[in-house]
Amino acid sequence: MSRRARRLGRGVALVGAGMSKFGAFADKTSRDLFVDAFNAMTKTVDKGVDTEDIEALYVGNYSSDLFEGQGHIAPIMADWVGLVPKPATRVEDACASSGVAIREGILAIASGLYDTVLVGGTEKMTNLPTEQVTDTLASASDAVYEGACGFTFPGLYAAMATAYMAKYGASVEHFMKVGIKNHNNGALNPKAQFNRSIKDLMNARIEKAKQKGEPVPYWRDELEFLKDPRANPVVAWPMRLFDCSPITDGAACILLVAEDLAGDFSDNPIYIIGTGQGSDHALNERKDLTSILASRTAAKQAYEMAGVKPEDIQIAEVHDCFTIAELMAIEDLGFFKPGEAFKATERGLTARDGAKPINTSGGLKSKGHPVGASGVGQVVEIWHQMRGEAGPRQVPGKDIRLALTHNVGATGGTCVVHIYQRR
Amino acid sequence: MTEEREFDSASFYRFLAEKKLMASRCKKCQELYLPPHPICSKCHGNDMEWVEMKGKGRLAAFTAVAVGPSFTIEEGYDRDNPYLVGVVELEEGPKVSGRIRGLDARKPEGIKVGTPLTVEFMEQEEGRRCFVAFKAR
Ligand SMILES: [Zn+2]
Numbered sequence: 001m002s003r004r005a006r007r008l009g010r011g012v013a014l015v016g017a018g019m020s021k022f023g024a025f026a027d028k029t030s031r032d033l034f035v036d037a038f039n040a041m042t043k044t045v046d047k048g049v050d051t052e053d054i055e056a057l058y059v060g061n062y063s064s065d066l067f068e069g070q071g072h073i074a075p076i077m078a079d080w081v082g083l084v085p086k087p088a089t090r091v092e093d094a095c096a097s098s099g100v101a102i103r104e105g106i107l108a109i110a111s112g113l114y115d116t117v118l119v120g121g122t123e124k125m126t127n128l129p130t131e132q133v134t135d136t137l138a139s140a141s142d143a144v145y146e147g148a149c150g151f152t153f154p155g156l157y158a159a160m161a162t163a164y165m166a167k168y169g170a171s172v173e174h175f176m177k178v179g180i181k182n183h184n185n186g187a188l189n190p191k192a193q194f195n196r197s198i199k200d201l202m203n204a205r206i207e208k209a210k211q212k213g214e215p216v217p218y219w220r221d222e223l224e225f226l227k228d229p230r231a232n233p234v235v236a237w238p239m240r241l242f243d244c245s246p247i248t249d250g251a252a253c254i255l256l257v258a259e260d261l262a263g264d265f266s267d268n269p270i271y272i273i274g275t276g277q278g279s280d281h282a283l284n285e286r287k288d289l290t291s292i293l294a295s296r297t298a299a300k301q302a303y304e305m306a307g308v309k310p311e312d313i314q315i316a317e318v319h320d321c322f323t324i325a326e327l328m329a330i331e332d333l334g335f336f337k338p339g340e341a342f343k344a345t346e347r348g349l350t351a352r353d354g355a356k357p358i359n360t361s362g363g364l365k366s367k368g369h370p371v372g373a374s375g376v377g378q379v380v381e382i383w384h385q386m387r388g389e390a391g392p393r394q395v396p397g398k399d400i401r402l403a404l405t406h407n408v409g410a411t412g413g414t415c416v417v418h419i420y421q422r423r
Numbered sequence: 424m425t426e427e428r429e430f431d432s433a434s435f436y437r438f439l440a441e442k443k444l445m446a447s448r449c450k451k452c453q454e455l456y457l458p459p460h461p462i463c464s465k466c467h468g469n470d471m472e473w474v475e476m477k478g479k480g481r482l483a484a485f486t487a488v489a490v491g492p493s494f495t496i497e498e499g500y501d502r503d504n505p506y507l508v509g510v511v512e513l514e515e516g517p518k519v520s521g522r523i524r525g526l527d528a529r530k531p532e533g534i535k536v537g538t539p540l541t542v543e544f545m546e547q548e549e550g551r552r553c554f555v556a557f558k559a560r
Contacts, residue, residue: 131496145432145520149522150491154488236486237487
């Protein structure tokens with residue numbers, strides 16, 4: 001079956017992006033976090049934005065219902081930033097909720113319906129004890145068939161990790177190196193939940209033991225620290241605590257406008273030139289357990305629309321909810337051949353100063369993963385990096401003209417990819 | 424073997440309680456579905472039939488879960504007593520998720536993808552459905 005090339009009815013530009021601090025905030029609700037993100041976003045709009053000009057809101061949120069006992073959050077978010085009675089729509093696609101919200105915002109502008117759209121994401125996860133968070137996240141997989149036999153969300157990625165290890169010869173150390181790299185980046189991000197390197201966290205642990213007069217642990221390096229089950233317990237083997245993104249409260253917002261209006265808002269707008277989205281089966285029905293069809297599908301659509309190739313992309317924020325997920329993502333996106341991502345990571349190619357910097361924000365691993373806000377959170381990093389405003393974590397020696405975000409829902413049931421251009 | 428049952432999860436679990444691992448098969452293109460799908464994703468036909476799987480396969484992917492959902496904590500599992508769950512590729516082709524037994528969940532590094540397994544049906548507990556499990560052959 002042939003299909004005409006997909007394109008947007010008109011171009012869409014990004015003219016502002018901001019996020020709340022990511023972390024655990026006992027006193028903040030999802031709406032408070034959303035207001036923080038909105039205020040951070042408006043500050044980044046070079047020529048300012050009048051709220052009166054914003055025509056609609058699309059907000060990603062996975063499960064305020066279960067996390068906070070609050071459903072129907074879109075009008076509340078709209079109200080708290082002053083948008084009522086404008087249309088406000090909540091998008092739920094698990095951890096890809098706000099990535100898909102971005103796409104809905106793009107489509108609404110491209111259709112000609114709106115000129116100016118606010119897109120955000122918000123999630124307040126730390127109210128619940130860990131067991132209930134585990135249950136809530138597990139409900140994003142197939143509850144009838146996967147959840148019923150005891151698969152958890154980390155467990156499904158852990159299973160993909162064992163398939164990846166068996167197929168390509170990767171070891172647990174290769175997963176750990178993804179976490180070390182992302183924490184090195186997150187250490188430079190003041191908005192990150194864990195803005196410390198794993199080496200710093202290790203040294204802090206040693207210092208604490210000394211102060212308390214407890215036996216002082218000895219670890220030769222970060223890898224030895226990460227292999228110590230007391231420091232880094234197994235969650236679902238081979239995924240340990242430091243292979244998993246944390247439980248996070250946070251929100252993020254971006255402002256999208258029709259391309260021909262970009263100059264009214266911004267001196268240095270970013271154009272969204274490719275969008276793609278795909279779906280996939282439950283894990284057991286996938287032909288290949290080491291690759292996500294939704295990712296490959298979304299990437300192909302986005303590359304085709306943008307008219308660019310994987311090798312043209314200079315930096316990317318990819319969905320590293322677990323360390324194995326980053327390895328699979330950078331293969332599915334075509335940055336590395338299947339089975340090569342773990343070697344590329346080991347060689348430093350995905351580090352901030354490498355050939356293909358991945359997750360310069362710290363990724364979900366270190367920056368934090370407030371699930372429904374993570375997709376828009378990724379764009380905040382791309383915005384800062386492309387405009388040369390990422391401060392100490394600015395990618396060195398690159399004039400960034402093309403970037404990509406990759407946001408996955410749960411174990412890959414949904415994936416959305418966007419490609420960004422600075423002209 | 425044909426059975427007059429709906430191609431839904433209730434039928435699948437009822438078969439499990441009868442110690443049968445049943446897939447649906449598209450009569451038009453012969454594609455097998457486990458769990459049973461009512462509509463064929465390959466040819467989009469909706470004329471399906473039930474087929475019993477022999478229950479023999481190999482471990483395709485697995486994990487030892489240390490931090491499980493609430494119901495596994497009630498079953499007595501925790502950090503010190505993890506359980507195994509995985510994806511098993513059946514001889515007939517389809518893969519299925521299930522609990523894995525008879526292998527040491529405390530030593531997952533010693534478990535090999537490719538290990539031959541046979542289906543087991545976990546006992547139905549009060550208020551919970553029977554679900555798929557496999558044990559090492
Ligand atoms: Zn068929």
